[in-house]
Amino acid sequence: MIVYDSGKEEYQNWMVVESEFSPYHLGKFESIFSLGNGYMGLRSATEEFYYGETRDWLVNGTFNKADPTEVTELPNLADVTQVDLYIDGERFSLEKGKVFGYQRELNLKDAELIRSFQWESPHGKRFEFKFRRFVSLAHRHVVGMRIEVKSLTHEADLRIVSCINGQTTNTGAQHFLNGVPRIYDQDLLEYVQTTNDSNVDVVIHSRHELLKNGQLGDVTRSMLMARRKVGVEFSLHLMPNDNLTLEKMNTVYTSRDQDVPNSEELKRFGLKQVRNLSNYDLLFEKHRQAWLDQVWNRYQVEIDSENPFDQLAMRFSIYHMTVMTPAHDERMGIGAKGLSGEGYKGHSFWDTEIFILPFFTYSNPKVARSLLTYRYLGLESARQKAKENGYEGAMYPWEMAFPDDGEATPLYGDIDIVTGERSKIWSGMIEQHITADISFAIYQYVQVTGDQAFLDEYGYEIVLDSARFWASRLEWQADRGRYEIHDVIGPDEYKEHVNNNAYTNYMAYFNLKLAIRYVDELKKSNQELYEKLNQLLNIEDAYPNWLEKVEKIYLPQPNEVGIIPQDDTYFNLTQIDLSKYKQQTQARTIYKDYNQEQINGIQVTKQADVLILLYLLEQTFLKDDVHFNQQLKKNNFDFYEPRTLHDSSLSLSTHAILASELGDLDLAYDLFKHASDIDLGPNMTSSNDGIHAASIAGIWSIAIFGFAGVRLTDSGLTVQPNLPKEWRKLSFNIEWHSETLHIVVTHDEVSISKSSDHLLKLSINQVEYKLANDLTVPLVKTSVINNKL
């Protein structure tokens, strides 16, 4: 069903292919084949309708609350992709007739979706079909579509119905007021819709050009209009060997766009733009070139592996990270499913900062900066959340949508199998580590980029106000003479309402320590800014408080066998046989046997919790403070890995990176494969609600941080490769303090080269340049790159 090796020559390891159509696995390919450009995401539902499809078109940053009982989400726009074909009055569908040579391919290099096959109708007439589609990276408002039909054997009457259909919903929730349809020149469709709460205007146009045997004419058009729908129906007659080509060029503009001139009415602007578009071939060529320039020539991650799948998986990862990320607008974040589906409603979680941001921080820092600025824009609402919860400072929402809109976590989830009711979601209230995670990401970003301007403008304020939150959040335990943090959810969401989740406590500690460090720095280096921040956040009063409290935070220590307790009760929970759930191909099947309350009592972990703590903190100035040495990591890995179901897609990359570091390269490689498989693998249902953004970033992370062993230290970067035996060579670009480094890792050596300013254009012919002899080291030795190159 899914084929990985069909790309040939220049497209070798660039093609993901669906080789057979199944109406039962629509969601898989809709998600993993989704198109986008960060501005918008388009699920790849086929032109013709199938039962069970989810036809989504999402524009980032257009959040709306359809209904006051729900939380805000990205609204599903009026659809342009569905095109119904009727042949001699019969609706074309692959569920009928016979199909030959079916192939739907996502061409990662060109970011184009192509579907082709021959089809014999139930009446024995044979046709050749080809469907092409792209979401332009060069012109972010454009969705290009092209349909080719050729009659191979018989005469036939064709009817083609092409609409802008505003009857779409998000799983039944309608975000838009009834829109205003209009048709110009018989077949140029317009639909203007406005969200019902956030008042975002959306203007959609679809321009058609239908050619028969390359000629205009000989086609009848009828205009269609219905409630929330506008369309055109083309009728024509094909003789054997006649062909038709229908190009449908679509644009979308919204009142959130920053690239629309203020002076122009959105509708008129959109109409002008769509009328000015050139044809599919020309627009596609610009798009293809943009992918080369902006994506493939920049990141240059090449894997020489026994399994070519690994290279494909890496490209799949970079493809989707590009598609999902709103690089153009700092008012927008990355959704947990990117823009590939309705899952998690387009909200941003800690997934961004801890799992996705490193890719951008290390290889496209401008985008990382934009994503962190999004958090800065959320600072005021984080302050509001702190206040509402009786705390000080900034308490970030667990789920963030519009940055100034506060907590966006829904209140209810899936069924509770015991009560038959919806289960309550507590994360929005008590999963609080997100606030420290953002500070961590800022620290990491600044360490890697040296972007002091970001720190001055945004970073300090976030980190300091987050520290104020933690200082107010700590609970003094007089009997134990220490500060604790009670009633939280840690990264392991299978444990609700726990006390002293290790990850949370340590990260709060980190956040306070970082704030102290930043204040110390600031006082020395930038008195003016310090004063400004002091005025805003009253640092003078807070700072001594931080100093006093931070040393008394309870940081759970390893027990007698070297295991850090995940929380106060974890070691005492019931142990059950987890093998049934460890072997599952579907996530969260444990909920079919236990409800949340019961799972709270079982020694089972949803995803990396203590382990990610071990991975993160050693990359900070706390390295020597926390002493997470190899033995400790091994002890904890061996304890937690069997108890971790990886029921969150965030989990595998951490385990894989640690396994690499601990030298268990077979396990690490296995986990890499597992992480790649979450979306790209043969499981036909796991991606139904959308791709797993953090997991997809994890593919890159495992390679770079696991196999190449890139690690941040407080004073620089180390490269300590652990290449699995299946890989012969790994090469990639990273950016380090405004310089592009090209790193090549083999089993024998690491080479690191520095390019001129114009790396992207020179890279292909670039001569490898070694920074210093000692930077090329044998395997398992460490190479250090200082902050100042």
Next chain:
Amino acid sequence: MIVYDSGKEEYQNWMVVESEFSPYHLGKFESIFSLGNGYMGLRSATEEFYYGETRDWLVNGTFNKADPTEVTELPNLADVTQVDLYIDGERFSLEKGKVFGYQRELNLKDAELIRSFQWESPHGKRFEFKFRRFVSLAHRHVVGMRIEVKSLTHEADLRIVSCINGQTTNTGAQHFLNGVPRIYDQDLLEYVQTTNDSNVDVVIHSRHELLKNGQLGDVTRSMLMARRKVGVEFSLHLMPNDNLTLEKMNTVYTSRDQDVPNSEELKRFGLKQVRNLSNYDLLFEKHRQAWLDQVWNRYQVEIDSENPFDQLAMRFSIYHMTVMTPAHDERMGIGAKGLSGEGYKGHSFWDTEIFILPFFTYSNPKVARSLLTYRYLGLESARQKAKENGYEGAMYPWEMAFPDDGEATPLYGDIDIVTGERSKIWSGMIEQHITADISFAIYQYVQVTGDQAFLDEYGYEIVLDSARFWASRLEWQADRGRYEIHDVIGPDEYKEHVNNNAYTNYMAYFNLKLAIRYVDELKKSNQELYEKLNQLLNIEDAYPNWLEKVEKIYLPQPNEVGIIPQDDTYFNLTQIDLSKYKQQTQARTIYKDYNQEQINGIQVTKQADVLILLYLLEQTFLKDDVHFNQQLKKNNFDFYEPRTLHDSSLSLSTHAILASELGDLDLAYDLFKHASDIDLGPNMTSSNDGIHAASIAGIWSIAIFGFAGVRLTDSGLTVQPNLPKEWRKLSFNIEWHSETLHIVVTHDEVSISKSSDHLLKLSINQVEYKLANDLTVPLVKTSVINNKL
């Protein structure tokens, strides 16, 4: 595709049958096979999904405005009817595999929908299916469903997914807030939803009982919950000859219900009720008996015709009038599509008063009274509308939903082919004759029933306040020395913004005359009530004004060749060849060639306008005043019939009745057939948006008023039969001043008999009793029944 003669023996002429399934004609059978009980209507979408289906479940009187830019409508409830069947993992659909012996029948007598066939899967496994469904007339909150599957040839794994699905919308408009799902006992589903504006709570329960070979057990259940959806999945294995029976008994309660004890929480009440329901067979038997008692034994319309289709059509008419009419609740009206679809949004038009009400007035006056009371409840908002438009009195809305909610006509309609924009709908502003139509219906109701109590309580007030409206609406033309009415739409909606539409002017005249008459009566007979109404409506001042104005209203008179001009300009409009549109099978095709503005300039009429005026007013005390004699009728019939496209389904019955009266019985019979065919005929698309309520009532009206020639006079009733040659005998019951009359018309004689008080129970064995010898008269003679029998 549609078969009329498949009913045998006791079901002869009681069955409408779809003999072959087509996925392209779903709307037809969804509508004409729709089930209901006046409380609710259920479109007959099949259990399994098909593309293009419209799956509607509407409860009367639950109006909601999904969106402030639209008008209120009946919201489509969460669906219970869809049940997905998977056989060996493959979704059952009649578009796949082979079908044998397909039959879907609406049994009009039992009001049950039954679908049966054998189906061979694409893998050659053969099964027998039977689906049954009813909406109980005995227990108005119940929808009973029963599914039987028998494996004929092979073993097979079956999965059955049965939900309450709240993702449904009205063509994309979502009326409900996200609901609250719950499951009891593994498979008792609950979904509670509330409309987003009108705050109507809706509680839905679905109880399942699945038997395999008549036994419980051996079935796996999994609970399903998703956004706006709750369900259960049954899995079981069938051996050859094994069968399964799934009963799904559904209930719906809403906060608008008057039969739910105030003391009980709706959800708890609904849950208790669904748990107490007996099984399909027992519930169905009560339902069947209710139809016999309340419907078939009451109306007893029997047609002995050469074409048995005529009897079927009559039963179809009575079936749908029962199904669509909220006999239980005077706060509710009849929608233009009944409860069979989303068309016209459940709103009440003049269709009720002029076309549907006569059926109830003459044969179930309690229901007629309830429907007129609905208009009384709308009086306050009619006053509001008058005020907003600068008039006095009560100006009824063209479309009415919640009685106190005012005008509900949408502002925009279908595409304007010239501008490409939506066309504007003017009816809500200027189609004003509705106010006089309601007064006419009150007059008719009171004349037929003698229900003085209704008149005292409601009728006088409506008629007098409507007269106040008309008095304020009249426009004095000094140059012509008369009152005119400008800028209206008459019944012929192909003419917008006309002056002196004959129908409107005459009906305003009637309304004022009726008010004067009622005031005269009241002053004599009920001084106390007169005083009360005077206080309320200031009759004392208004009355002289009416007297003065009414005589100066311009009533368009026949021209030199005896034609009454439809309006001031009609005679001068362009004449075009209308044959193309007269021959159409689809209504309103003229809009494909002309836009409304252009049609305004063409001598073409959408529907009976002058002709219905001729028919109505001669049945009032104005008969001798207006002098609409036979010659005048013939002149106008001959002029307007060729210019009338019958593009409204309201039109045919009037023309048929007049053709009967004018003695053109072949044409009359032909028009009867046409009227019957609008929904019941072979046209597979005309009923897509729902059945045509007024047209369906017209089937009865043509028979009773056309062929039996029943006519109201100011002093009684006349019966002047015009039986077409195809009919041998027509017999029916009507109620006249609280007595049930049984009327039998043949080509030779009319007999009218009067029953005892308990007609309904006695009717079958009743001995025909002749009122008086002179009431049995030869054909074409007139029999008169006086008000006092």
